[in-house]
Amino acid sequence: MTSPIIEASQKHPKPEDKTFGYGTAGFRMKANLLDSVVFRVGLLAALRSQKLNGKTIGVMITASHNVPEDNGVKLVDPMGEMLEASWEAYATSLANAQNEEELVARYEHLISSLKINTSTPAHVILAKDTRESGPALVTALTDALTSVGAKYDDYGILTTPQLHYLVRCLNTQHPPHTEPYGEPTEEGYYKKIGSAYAKLLQGKPRPGPITVDCANGVGAPKLKALAEYIGKEIFDVKIVNDLVDQPSKLNYQCGADFVKTQQRLPPASQVSPLARCASLDGDADRLVYYFADSDGTFRLLDGDKIATLVASFITDLVKSAGISDLKVGVVQTAYANGSSTAYITKTLGLPVICTPTGVKHLHHAATKFDCGVYFEANGHGTVVFSHAAHTTIASHSPESPAQASALENLRALVDLINEAVGDALSDLLLVEVILAHKRWGPKEWDSTYTDLPNRLVRVEVKDRTAFKTTDAERKLVEPAGVQEKIDSLVGKYKQGRAFARASGTEDAVRVYSEAAERGEAEELARLVADVVV
Ligand code: NG1
Ligand code: ZN
Incomplete structure (x- = not known):
């Protein structure tokens, strides 16, 4: 069993002086450093599938918004969610094994410590974005899958959310699932x-x-x-x-x-x-x-504006359908504009949860609501519906033609939304639908609330790991004394708010600020940046 791994792995050697980490977006770096990492992710994907009794696991090769020279790889869990957090450490452990022998030893250690039955057939599906480095990385991945006898299907070029969709469809085809999520094809x-x-x-x-x-x-x-x-x-x-x-x-x-x-x-x-x-x-x-x-x-309608639009529409639809017991809520991060948070709580009257950066945190928090709308300000997000929401929406009996029509729309809305993950194509159709229903152009949508002037800066520091946060990354606990300085600066500005946190994807600290006036927001960001360097 182990010698095919060694043989295959020799074709994908690890660069000697590199240490890899599975971050918020999987492994992401210059594509020419990624060959061994992708191979090892292949081994882990097969193990993950075996651990879950042969459920289908997804592997996506992409570096999203990064420069063309970069690439990345991430794993998709059975319901189309991001890889379970505890497995990120296993991915990092395999990626950093120095040679073939160490790799096999770590692989076997995972099998025994996680009690994985390797005779369970593994199934993995994979896709890539349009980057030039994609095809060679797919070879690294399929070499790994072949070496452990895992069955795989290569879906070629797809968007990340399409791969998440396919994984969810494939894993909901059989009982206990009563209905597949959709047809497991791009079509x-x-x-x-x-x-x-x-x-x-x-x-x-x-x-x-x-x-x-x-x-x-x-x-x-x-x-x-x-x-x-x-x-x-x-x-x-x-x-x-x-x-x-x-x-x-x-x-x-x-x-x-x-x-x-x-x-x-x-x-x-x-x-x-x-x-x-x-x-x-x-x-x-x-x-x-x-x-x-x-x-x-130029007027930007960002993830916060999308979240507020979607949350208000779903609230109205649920109400118009005559459904009273579904809790709608919104999940944001500290980067959400303060005006959006105030609009959600005061105007829409909905609860807001603030989580640390990274969609897996937002997604998880959103499952606390029946209809959980989550978006990062940068435009990544979706809506998740609880089991109760699915059942109620499917079985509710309307008491008037108006209720019936709202209910039909609510059912179609559930189909339109990609619950597995934030999906730009599905979100685009969703916004188009809502604007049509409200008979709004972008200006009417924009005028729901006015963003507070804000500024996001990237600060190079000696050691970003020295920055430890609490309160959904809104407060620093380390380095000692820095938060007190930020607080005293913030206190000098009308509607001032600022925080600093280490980036999870870049070697830097990010400083975000808001204030009533543009010049003040910029000044506040500059002063906070001076405090953190
Ligand atoms: P970091 O580098 O941890 O700030 C960035 C984005 C996140 C998220 C991740 C993953 C900002 C401020 N941060 O995280 O929202 O999208 O990348 O891609 O936009
Ligand atoms: Zn992306």
Whole structure:
């Protein structure tokens, strides 16, 4: 059993002086360092499947919004969630074994300590984004899977959320699941969300054209396929930044991360005032909207604006359907604009939970609600429905035609939403539907509340591990004394708020600030940055 692993692993040697860590987004780095890591992730994926009695595990090869030279790999658990946290350490342990012998020893240690029956057939599905380094990394992965006799299916190029969807579909085909999540094919994905969209738009004004910047990544061909499935009459999308055959253009001057951090239009987008625009990131799991105001000012509608729109719509729909016992709530991180939090609690009257950065934390917290809406400010998020919500929505009896129609819409909404993970394509259709129902353009949506001026800066420090936080990363406990200094600075600004935390994906500390005036928010960020260096 072990010699095939050694033989296969010799083709994917570990770079000597590197230490790898499974972070918030899996392993992510320069693609030329990733070969051995992906091979070892393959071994772990097979073990994870065996540990879970042969359930299907997903492996996605992508580096999302990172530069084209980077790549990454992450594992998807059976219901389409991120890998269970305790297994991240096993991934790190395999990735850092210095040689083949150590790798096999660690692999066997996992088998015995986790009591894994290796005669259980393993099943893994895999996909990649459009990066040039993808195909070679897939070979590393399949070499590993072959060496341990795991069965695998390579789905080629997909968006990250499509792979999560497929994993969930494949694992819900059999009892105890009463109904599969959807057809386990790419086509099945378009069918499920596309028909839900069409249903929700019945009798509603047809949305006008929307321009979508696809970051020159996988979102471009997939959005085209989705748009073809739905049809131009009800989904009139103009796709820009779709140069997937020019890998160096990926995420360059475009994409959701560019728009959110630069707070401006991607240069390739030529749009008329008040026209709806959106950007996806490089693997199509983030979405932000924006528009140019009548005077040309750029207006961003970020993850917070999407979360508030979705939460208000679901609340209304649940109420209109005559359902009274489902709890709707919103999950955010410390990066959510203070105005959005105030709007959710005061205007919408909904509870808000704040979690540390990273969607796995938000997702987990969202399961505490019946309809849990979660979004990071950068546009990554979705809605999760509890078991009770699914049952109630499926079985509720309406008492009037109005209730019946709201209930139909609620059912279609559940189909439209990719519960497994934040999904830019599904979220895009969701926002389009809500705007059509509310008869809103981007300006009406934007005017629900006004963002407090804010600033996010990246600070290079000697050792970011020295920064330890509490209270959902809003307060520093270490280094000693720093939080007191931040507090005293914050106290000097009207509506001031600021925090510093170590990034989980980059070697830096991030400082975020808000204040009543733009200049003050910027000054506060600068002063806090001075305190942390
Ligand atoms: P870090 O580098 O830990 O701040 C960033 C984003 C997160 C999340 C992760 C994973 C910000 C401020 N941080 O995390 O929201 O998306 O990357 O990709 O946007
Ligand atoms: Zn992404």
